[in-house]
Amino acid sequence: MIKLETRGICKEYDDARIIEDINVQVNNEEIVALLGVSGVGKTTLFNIVSGVESPTKGQVFLKGEDITGKTGRISYMQQKDLLMPYKTILDNVTLPMLIRGYRKKEAREAASDYFRVFGLEGTQGKYPIQLSGGMKQRAAFLRSYLFSKEMMLLDEPFSALDTITKSSMHSWYLRIMSHVKSSTLFITHDIDEAIYLSDRIYILTGRPGKVTKEIIIDSKRERAEDFTTSDTFIHYKKVILAHIKETGYPYD
Amino acid sequence: MGLIPKFMLPSPLDVVRALMKEFYVLLGHTLVSLKESFIGLTLSMVFAFIMAITMDRYKLVHRAVYPLFIISQTIPVIAIAPLLVLWMGYGIAPKIFLIFLVCFFPIVIALLEGFKAADRDTIRLMRSMGATQNQILVHIKFPCALGGLFAGLKVSVSYAIIGAVIAEWLGGDKGLGVYMTRVRKSYAFDKMFAVILLISILSLLLMKGVSYIERKVTPWNNIKN
Numbered sequence: 001m002i003k004l005e006t007r008g009i010c011k012e013y014d015d016a017r018i019i020e021d022i023n024v025q026v027n028n029e030e031i032v033a034l035l036g037v038s039g040v041g042k043t044t045l046f047n048i049v050s051g052v053e054s055p056t057k058g059q060v061f062l063k064g065e066d067i068t069g070k071t072g073r074i075s076y077m078q079q080k081d082l083l084m085p086y087k088t089i090l091d092n093v094t095l096p097m098l099i100r101g102y103r104k105k106e107a108r109e110a111a112s113d114y115f116r117v118f119g120l121e122g123t124q125g126k127y128p129i130q131l132s133g134g135m136k137q138r139a140a141f142l143r144s145y146l147f148s149k150e151m152m153l154l155d156e157p158f159s160a161l162d163t164i165t166k167s168s169m170h171s172w173y174l175r176i177m178s179h180v181k182s183s184t185l186f187i188t189h190d191i192d193e194a195i196y197l198s199d200r201i202y203i204l205t206g207r208p209g210k211v212t213k214e215i216i217i218d219s220k221r222e223r224a225e226d227f228t229t230s231d232t233f234i235h236y237k238k239v240i241l242a243h244i245k246e247t248g249y250p251y252d
Numbered sequence: 253m254g255l256i257p258k259f260m261l262p263s264p265l266d267v268v269r270a271l272m273k274e275f276y277v278l279l280g281h282t283l284v285s286l287k288e289s290f291i292g293l294t295l296s297m298v299f300a301f302i303m304a305i306t307m308d309r310y311k312l313v314h315r316a317v318y319p320l321f322i323i324s325q326t327i328p329v330i331a332i333a334p335l336l337v338l339w340m341g342y343g344i345a346p347k348i349f350l351i352f353l354v355c356f357f358p359i360v361i362a363l364l365e366g367f368k369a370a371d372r373d374t375i376r377l378m379r380s381m382g383a384t385q386n387q388i389l390v391h392i393k394f395p396c397a398l399g400g401l402f403a404g405l406k407v408s409v410s411y412a413i414i415g416a417v418i419a420e421w422l423g424g425d426k427g428l429g430v431y432m433t434r435v436r437k438s439y440a441f442d443k444m445f446a447v448i449l450l451i452s453i454l455s456l457l458l459m460k461g462v463s464y465i466e467r468k469v470t471p472w473n474n475i476k477n
Contacts, residue, residue, distance in 0.1 A: 050380040072382020082374050086395040086472050095391060099383045127472045147381055 001028045002064075003183040004049070004074070004151050009058035010208075011044050017208040018044045022058070024185070024202050024211060026151070031177060031184045033194035035240065036204030042187040045209075046153050049185070050076040062151060072100075075148035079156045081140035083128040089139050090124040096147035111146055117179060118142045119172065134165045138172070145180060154186035158193065170196055174223065195236045196228055203240065205247040213243050262442040271446040277431070278450060284426040286454070288344060288419070289412035292351025296408070300356050304363035308393070309385065314364075321357060329354055330418055337422045347419035347427070354415040355408040362404030366397020399473075402466040409458035413451060 002025050009022040019041035026032045036042050047053040049060050051071035059068045067073045075096070083092045090108060097107035115121050118138050128136055137157060144152050158166045158173075174197065177184065188194050194201050195217060203213040219232060227233055262270070271278070307314040329350060336346035370393045378388050420429025428447055435443040467474055 047376075052376055052380050071380050074380075076377065076380040078373055078377060080373060082371070082377050084374065084392070084395065086398070086470065096381045098391075099378070099381050099387055127475055129472070129475055 002026070003028050003030070003062070004185060005061040006045070006049060007059045007061070009045065009048055009055045009060070011041070011048060011053070012056045017056075019204075020208040020210050022204075022209075022211055026183050026185050029181050029183055030200065031186070031198045033198035033201045034185065034187045034204060035189070035191065035194045035201050036187075036209060037189055037244070040204045040207070041209035042189075042204060043155055045204075046076065046155050046185075046187060050074055050153055052076075073148070074151045074153055075144040076153045077140055077144040077155065077157055079159055081128070081136040081160075083136055083139055083143075085128050088125050088127060089120065089131070092128070093139055093143040093146055096143060100147075111142075114142055114146065118145075118176060132165075133161050134169055137161065137169060141173075141176070145182060149180070149182055152182055152184045152186075154184060156187050156189070159188075159190070166193075171225070173197065191237055191240050192228060192233075195233055195240075196223065201240070203243055205244060212247050213240075215239065259439060259441055262445055266442045267445040267449060270440075270442040271449060274443055274446060278428075278447065281426055281428045281431045282450065282454065285413065285416045285420065285428045288347045288416045288427065289351055289409075291344075292348045292415065293355050293408060293412045295348065296352045296355035297359055297405075299352070300359035300363060303356075304360050304367065304397075305389065307360075307364060308367045308389075321360065324353075325357055329415065333418055333422055336419070342423040342425075346422075347416055347424070350419040351412045351415040354411040358404040358407045358411070359401065362400040363397050366400040367393045369400075370396040398466075398470055402462060402470075405462045406459045409462055410455040413455050413458065417451060 004024075004026040006022055006024050010020050011018045022045055024032070024034070034042050034045070044053070048055045048058075048068075051060075051067065051069055051073065054069040059066055061067065062073055083089070084095075087095070090111065093114075094102075094104070094107035094111045097110065098104065102110070112124075115124060118141065120135065120138055120142060123131060123135065123139065128139070131139065137160075141154075141157065144154070158169050161169060170193065186197070188197075199217055201215045201217065202211045203215070204210065205212045215236065217236060219227065224230075258266075303317070307317060332353075333346070333350055336349055340346040340349065367389075374392055375388055378392060383391070416427065417429040417432065420427035421433055422429075424430050428451060432444065432447050435441075435447065
């Protein structure tokens with residue numbers, strides 16, 4: 001079943017076309033990566049899908065319903081954790097529920113079970129400054145999940161973390177995703193991350209940015225730790241690198 | 253040293269002695285000045301909030317009003333105080349209005365700057381969640397303005413006391429400014445310095461009070477990483 005679909009999305013700013021004819025699909029419980037170098041229009045596409053911006057042309061569908069330009073339907077996690085330093089972790093993660101009209105008590109009760117699932121037990125009363133980078137990303141991820149359990153957009157969610165924390169967050173993320181059964185479209189410019197985390201990869205290249213290749217990762221979601229050094233992984237990496245080289249870099 | 257006559261520049265000991273001797277008289281005057289300051293400050297806060305929110309939301313209002321605020325700050329308070337007394341009489345009204353005028357500007361500017369400093373990415377995130385303008389104000393803009401607001405309030409509380417004293421110089425039957433005028437006319441310089449000392453102590457205590465409230469209202473700022 002198709003959860004999210006974009007049809008012919010184009011966006012122009014002052015006559016400069018940023019993205020062109022973007023058609024992507026995310027199926028139920030699928031993790032899909034949008035891979036591309038910086039400046040290819042990935043974040044612009046996410047702003048459109050989340051409803052923060054309207055496309056110049058094209059439509060966005062969530063479970064068949066046209067949600068083009070509508071906010072409040074899909075959760076959106078950006079590169080920075082964007083936790084509010086003046087709110088406790090519990091208040092931060094329940095904020096989307098308050099926006100949706102939940103009472104504070106209801107929202108807190110609904111969120112409390114997930115703290116254990118997301119490995120955040122004991123952080124409820126803490127402020128973001130008291131948490132490590134990885135824990136903050138977990139909290140930001142829980143906030144996104146509580147906002148929309150169906151469909152999440154993650155904009156380079158792990159790019160701000162150091163390599164070791166990033167690696168541990170990748171394993172954590174795959175474990176969580178097998179538990180929460182959500183669909184995800186995530187942006188990355190890290191080829192390894194795209195192969196390791198996703199079921200399918202769309203490669204965005206050129207200027208304006210276009211989807212120029214779709215790759216299905218034929219490997220079980222519960223990936224072994226040595227997957228990143230396996231022949232399969234190397235093969236996918238070679239295919240992606242060759243394609244990016246072939247289509248040219250946006251600043252060439 | 254005997255260079256300046258003692259009645260014109262009393263020793264610190266004389267000042268403290270005068271303060272203790274006049275304590276109960278000064279207490280009555282202090283309560284009146286504090287009451288005026290409190291009312292003036294509260295009113296200026298309420299109107300500053302309304303104005304800052306309106307100016308933040310409607311850019312046209314911001315463009316129209318902001319230059320007027322700046323110009324208003326070039327008019328010396330001491331020059332308009334006699335006019336206020338002429339227009340409003342010798343009661344509490346001109347005093348409160350004067351305090352309102354001196355306190356309003358620092359608060360409104362602190363709030364506006366705080367609203368402007370709110371993180372754009374966080375606002376974008378809230379918008380993607382479908383948050384309304386009011387929800388963005390409550391959850392992002394207002395907490396971001398708290399630091400500046402308390403800085404503005406620390407300035408405003410001392411302005412409020414000084415504003416009350418200036419307004420009381422021009423008329424009235426009670427208040428630290430009224431007391432100052434009386435002792436000045438009787439050349440009781442020790443009492444004059446005593447009341448100046450008292451005004452300084454009051455300003456400092458009020459600033460400390462604002463700092464205390466700030467620590468209670470913004471506990472996240474007290475956490476060490």
